[in-house]
Amino acid sequence: MKPYCNDDLADINTPLLYNYWYVAALATEITRELTERTILNRSLVMYRDENENVVILQNRCAHRSFPLASSNLEGGGIRCRYHGIKYDHNGNITDVPCQDKCPKTKIKKYTTKETGPVVWIWMGANEKANEEEIPELEIHDMDKWTHVVGQYNYMEGSYMLLHENLCDLSHLPFLHENTFKFPKEYTSAPITVEQTDDQVVFYRQMEDWNLLKPFFHPGLDFGNKQVVYKSGGHYMTPATNKGYGLLYPHDENGDVEEPTGHYVNHYLTPESENRCHYFWYVARNYALDDQDYSKKQGEMVQKGFDEDREAIKLLQDVFEHDQHDYKEIGIKADKPGVVMRKIIKGLVK
Numbered sequence: 001m002k003p004y005c006n007d008d009l010a011d012i013n014t015p016l017l018y019n020y021w022y023v024a025a026l027a028t029e030i031t032r033e034l035t036e037r038t039i040l041n042r043s044l045v046m047y048r049d050e051n052e053n054v055v056i057l058q059n060r061c062a063h064r065s066f067p068l069a070s071s072n073l074e075g076g077g078i079r080c081r082y083h084g085i086k087y088d089h090n091g092n093i094t095d096v097p098c099q100d101k102c103p104k105t106k107i108k109k110y111t112t113k114e115t116g117p118v119v120w121i122w123m124g125a126n127e128k129a130n131e132e133e134i135p136e137l138e139i140h141d142m143d144k145w146t147h148v149v150g151q152y153n154y155m156e157g158s159y160m161l162l163h164e165n166l167c168d169l170s171h172l173p174f175l176h177e178n179t180f181k182f183p184k185e186y187t188s189a190p191i192t193v194e195q196t197d198d199q200v201v202f203y204r205q206m207e208d209w210n211l212l213k214p215f216f217h218p219g220l221d222f223g224n225k226q227v228v229y230k231s232g233g234h235y236m237t238p239a240t241n242k243g244y245g246l247l248y249p250h251d252e253n254g255d256v257e258e259p260t261g262h263y264v265n266h267y268l269t270p271e272s273e274n275r276c277h278y279f280w281y282v283a284r285n286y287a288l289d290d291q292d293y294s295k296k297q298g299e300m301v302q303k304g305f306d307e308d309r310e311a312i313k314l315l316q317d318v319f320e321h322d323q324h325d326y327k328e329i330g331i332k333a334d335k336p337g338v339v340m341r342k343i344i345k346g347l348v349k
């Protein structure tokens, strides 16, 4: 019996998708040091050249396969530490110490694009890379928003498990009972799910935000106004999901005012079939000057995501170690994840 038991839905066995933009790293991770990262089963070396431009090359010398990330940065290129062959930032061989002529062979250079806090990489053929296909996840105006950026260099589970987790609003009051402190009432609010082409938008809302108070800054006060809480997400591509949790105050005429709350950009990048990198960006538009709260909020988010990370590892272990005598049931709240898994399965086909 195969995990998930449904051939229409992508699962941990579904082949990885190469013709997409993924986040390779946070911009701050790529420096004048050589760093290795494996993405979609390709070992890569990342660094910045002398002009601070991001360079990502195949992490393998063309001579005897020595890892270039364990070699030396020399100007804008890398000199292999084994027999001294030098590569420029395009992956061309520019010096072979024991001979005059350089072979024409080059190592692969990946197409990248740095935008705000992240660096994107195109994992398909370079000639197919189109920057217009980079998913648009807003990086909010820093005058009105403050943010926390974080990452797990890898999670010990398939990126499909993380995608499903991010489309799943119903785990919040349970798995995150002690961190995000969502009320149990949250699970019974109906979920709206809308699919457009290869994307899914989903949300649920609560008419009384008071139940959510422990999740927000203690100083937030809307007087007697009715405040509706809405939270949800947007599965965009195999590499991205945009989440949010927003409070919508209604004025005395019942008109909806500008929301207060959070946006969370999630960037998922498979390392291999059974591990993934995860980067996030949380923005909030209230209590901007409260540094203590920023620290506390950062710790709460980190703790909450640690819970997801642990759950994903546990799930991966179950699927890998025991595939007997089970058939998963579906519940209403699974719908956003089921639609997302159908889309990804369709992309593979």
Ligand code: FES
Pocket: 061, 062, 063, 064, 065, 066, 080, 081, 082, 083, 084, 085
């Ligand atoms: S393995 Fe790199 S120069 Fe020989």
Ligand SMILES: [Fe+2]
Pocket: 165, 171, 172, 175, 176, 304, 308
């Ligand atoms: Fe979670």
